[in-house]
Amino acid sequence: MSAGEHSLSITHREINGTAYQIRVYGTRSGELPSGVKLVIVLAALVLLCAVLAAIWGTNRFLIRFVFQKISGPLVVLSDGGREIGEGNLDYRIDYREKDEFAPVCQAFNEMAARLKASVERTRQDEESRKELLAGISHDLRSPLTSIRAYVEGLLDGVARTDEARRRHLTTIKTKAEDIDRMVSQLFLLSKLDMAEYPMEPRTFRLDEFVTALVTETEDEYRGKGLEITVESLCPVSVTADGALLRRVLTNVMDNSAKYKAADVGRLRISVADTGEDCRVVLTDDGPGVPEEALPKLFDAFYRSDPARKNPAGGSGLGLAVAARTVERMGGTIDARNAPAGGLEIAITLPKEDSHAKDSDC
Numbered sequence: 001m002s003a004g005e006h007s008l009s010i011t012h013r014e015i016n017g018t019a020y021q022i023r024v025y026g027t028r029s030g031e032l033p034s035g036v037k038l039v040i041v042l043a044a045l046v047l048l049c050a051v052l053a054a055i056w057g058t059n060r061f062l063i064r065f066v067f068q069k070i071s072g073p074l075v076v077l078s079d080g081g082r083e084i085g086e087g088n089l090d091y092r093i094d095y096r097e098k099d100e101f102a103p104v105c106q107a108f109n110e111m112a113a114r115l116k117a118s119v120e121r122t123r124q125d126e127e128s129r130k131e132l133l134a135g136i137s138h139d140l141r142s143p144l145t146s147i148r149a150y151v152e153g154l155l156d157g158v159a160r161t162d163e164a165r166r167r168h169l170t171t172i173k174t175k176a177e178d179i180d181r182m183v184s185q186l187f188l189l190s191k192l193d194m195a196e197y198p199m200e201p202r203t204f205r206l207d208e209f210v211t212a213l214v215t216e217t218e219d220e221y222r223g224k225g226l227e228i229t230v231e232s233l234c235p236v237s238v239t240a241d242g243a244l245l246r247r248v249l250t251n252v253m254d255n256s257a258k259y260k261a262a263d264v265g266r267l268r269i270s271v272a273d274t275g276e277d278c279r280v281v282l283t284d285d286g287p288g289v290p291e292e293a294l295p296k297l298f299d300a301f302y303r304s305d306p307a308r309k310n311p312a313g314g315s316g317l318g319l320a321v322a323a324r325t326v327e328r329m330g331g332t333i334d335a336r337n338a339p340a341g342g343l344e345i346a347i348t349l350p351k352e353d354s355h356a357k358d359s360d361c
Contacts, residue, residue, distance in 0.1 A: 143175035150175075199241050282344070
């Protein structure tokens, strides 16, 4: 036994008549043999190198295949955000890869498009507000100037006879009524825009409603130089606010009376069943409007040509009120130049379902 070894125990055994001596050896103080120590150290070094190599390889893989793949689209998104932030609302991300970032880039482009549309609507609303204020100022100034002039004439004694004073007072009354009418239209327009105007819908026969309205107002409009006729009145029922629908139709009729081309103008009204809806068409024989002006015809205070910019022709609110009112009743209104000349206003309203089967035209 070497000097570094130590016998832990000795045991004697006899097997098949043969005596055996069994000795168990161990190192001093529980120390491992030097060879075992070397093997353990080498194994630890190999394991440490393997762990370091795995970390290095994982790092290289993440940098090359993951981080670089993420950083590219992030830079693209960052550039897009900076462009939008600087006011370039036409900027769009051109990302053609088919990966997880494609939906993100598409959502960015949709957001940019919605933002541009929102900004454009805000700009248009601001322009409309300025035009509205300018229109109100312009259209109020004309009758107020006339009222002041006639009042000053009365005060200065220009109207020396009872007949002259009566003419002055009649003119003042007419101008005051014009102002009252315009303020009423403005009030209704603002309430309709804010959806605060009360609606009282009821079901009635549209053809009978139109016939009654024309019968009631034909003498008044004849005095204004407008002959109104009805034709092709299809029996059809609607659910709508009768008072507001009356205002819509009279606003269109007033518009035809103001802008007639001859001393006596003509207006034709028809009612048709289009299936799910019904359609009221009012066609005059006036001068019509330029094609490019048709989309703006229902804007407040808009007058489509120089002839219609005469303050005596009206405020330009009538068709705007008509459009807002029809929209509140769930319908549509549009304008076009009639094939035979003049302007054609078509009003579409939802038809009452319970009466749909009664219509035969």
